[in-house]
Amino acid sequence: MASLEDIADNLHSTEEKLGIVSSNLRLVNVDQQPETTSGAFGEELSQLEVANNKLKYRISHLKKSIADENTKRALHMTNASGAERFGDYKCVAAMPLANTLKQSGEVLSPRDVAQKILNNLPSTPFVIEKCEVAGPGFINVYVKRSYISELVSDILVKGVRPPPVERKLRVIVDFSSPNVAKEMHVGHLRSTIIGETICRLLEFFGHDVLRLNHVGDWGTQFGMLIAHLQDQFPDYSTVSPPIGDLQKFYRESKKRFDNDENFKKRAYNCVVKLQGNDPEVHQAWKLICDVSRKEFLLIYDRLGVKNQERGESFYEPMMPGIVKDLRGKGLAVIEDGATVMHIPGKLVPLMLAKSDGAHTYDTSDMAALRHRIEEEKGDWLIYVVDAGQGLHFETVFEGGCMAGYVADGVRIDHVGFGVVLGEDKKKLKTRSGDTVRLKDLLDEGLERSLERLKEKGRDKVSYLLISDLKVVKLKPIYTAKLT
Missing domain, CATH: 3.40.50.620 (HUPs)
Structure with missing residues (x-):
């Protein structure tokens, strides 16, 4: 199978030929009538344009496949710890790395790999309290409480701010x-x-x-x-x-x-x-x-x-x-x-x-x-x-x-998201049959919210307006559709 570099070289060669044929065709057009220029040059130009588009598509498809493979390999190796005694985060990268090394002929236990990772970690004294190897090769990470306190204080004072982006899209x-x-x-x-x-x-x-x-x-x-x-x-x-x-x-x-x-x-x-x-x-x-x-x-x-x-x-x-x-x-x-x-x-x-x-x-x-x-x-x-x-x-x-x-x-x-099904377990079809109107769903949600407030004796609160309730009702709707 041709490599990405081979296809790219082929594309470059095809584009050069395309340029030459286009130039020749323009020169011919200067000296001849339009009807005489639709022969060999025009046919060759058309064939090269088709080949050129196909090569561009193959390159785009290969780049996408490579990106997909790279994404698969970028596994989530660090997760939040399940218990406070094991720190704030737990890194499990040592286990799969040990298997990879074994396949290449270098035998190290996951604990040894974890220790080597630890030895090569950069110093971050303002963020990390300590890191330690535990169990079969886990790396437990403890975050400084002072760092977390500063982050929370900054959010309370300045609000949530977006992280910087490389460029506006x-x-x-x-x-x-x-x-x-x-x-x-x-x-x-x-x-x-x-x-x-x-x-x-x-x-x-x-x-x-x-x-x-x-x-x-x-x-x-x-x-x-x-x-x-x-x-x-x-x-x-x-x-x-x-x-x-x-x-x-x-x-x-x-x-x-x-x-x-x-x-x-x-x-x-x-x-x-x-x-x-x-x-x-x-x-x-x-x-x-x-x-x-x-x-x-x-x-x-x-x-x-x-x-x-x-x-x-x-x-x-x-x-x-x-x-x-x-x-x-x-x-x-x-x-x-x-x-x-x-x-x-x-x-x-x-x-x-x-x-x-x-x-x-x-x-x-x-x-x-x-x-x-x-x-x-x-x-x-x-x-x-x-x-x-x-x-x-x-x-x-x-x-x-x-x-x-x-x-x-x-x-x-x-x-993509899951298809919404009707009571018959079939997809709702907009252009046929009866379906539950979205307006009715929102109205029913509002009515049920009012009923719950009455049950709890909170419907008499003067500052709770219907307009407020409509806004509040949106929150569970958004949450339900995003979870």
Whole structure:
């Protein structure tokens, strides 16, 4: 298998050839007509560009694998002590180090290794009281009480301050992401709470954080809903039904879409009109989005969450360019009429365009990835989405690397969490069925808190306002979702 250095050398050689061919092609263009320059030079240039992108992807993939291996080796060898008589911290590094030395031919007992570590520790008289070898090779560390006292006093006087960071990063956090035309349900709570917490921590460290709410505000479901509203709500283009009615209309439209071929054709026609900016259909879509947005903001205000809406519709104009770019680089191909991008090691390719030309979530996520790096100048992208989407994001991220959208030094993380299940032990589906509304959950939590206060006779306290109780109620919600 080729080493990282071999691949890097190959990449350098390919880039040199690419430069030579590009220069020759420009010289030819000066003396010849455009149509005569699309021969050997143009073909060779295209082949070199594809090879170049593949090599860059392999280097990025190898670097990531090396970093992952280094992370695995960086074991947590020092932990808090379980008992005061064993000090404040316990280091267990001597045991695995003794095994490593044995494999290389040098035999030392764990206690001997621990003593050698002790002999080479730097002096820290202001922090460490003493260190000693104990048991089969543990190193017990005792911290000076005066040092701890000074730290606590400093926090009490100056407050909690963030540690210094090497450089301020532009961090983009994608979280919450409810679907338009529906009320937020309990399944949205985890992403919202975890994402908000990550944003607050990174802002506390001094990073520049962009909080993005990638709402579902585009696609076939709006064609279904609008087609159904044309039959059931004649004023659909001038006023939107309230969010509760919208959700009811959506369930009805989904049922018609699945069982009525004529209605399905009308729904698809509405999608085409929406994409073509038909005034009446586009206005209806905008009204639906506005009603949904107001409901989302009510929930976010109660939870103390701030974010910037950046839905699928924002990236829709960029999607044709993504497909064209990937096809031009030789990374996307036509299969059975659809445009797909195969990722090495992945069984399922990225579906960039269906046979009818419609774009998909894969296209939207690739467009978002590129925009967040190239336009938003993100140094670190964080996607807070349930673990069930892990493979999808892994495929999108690797596709972005192959396409050259992920610049060197850009970090991308998927923060996954357990899928929220319904009473039937199946994942809650936003776009079908009845779910527990998030608003109802928060209201019930507030009511139960009031009942507990009444049981303890504390509901008569004059200074405890309902507004205070709402803030207090948030604390267990955040704690429950972060533990």
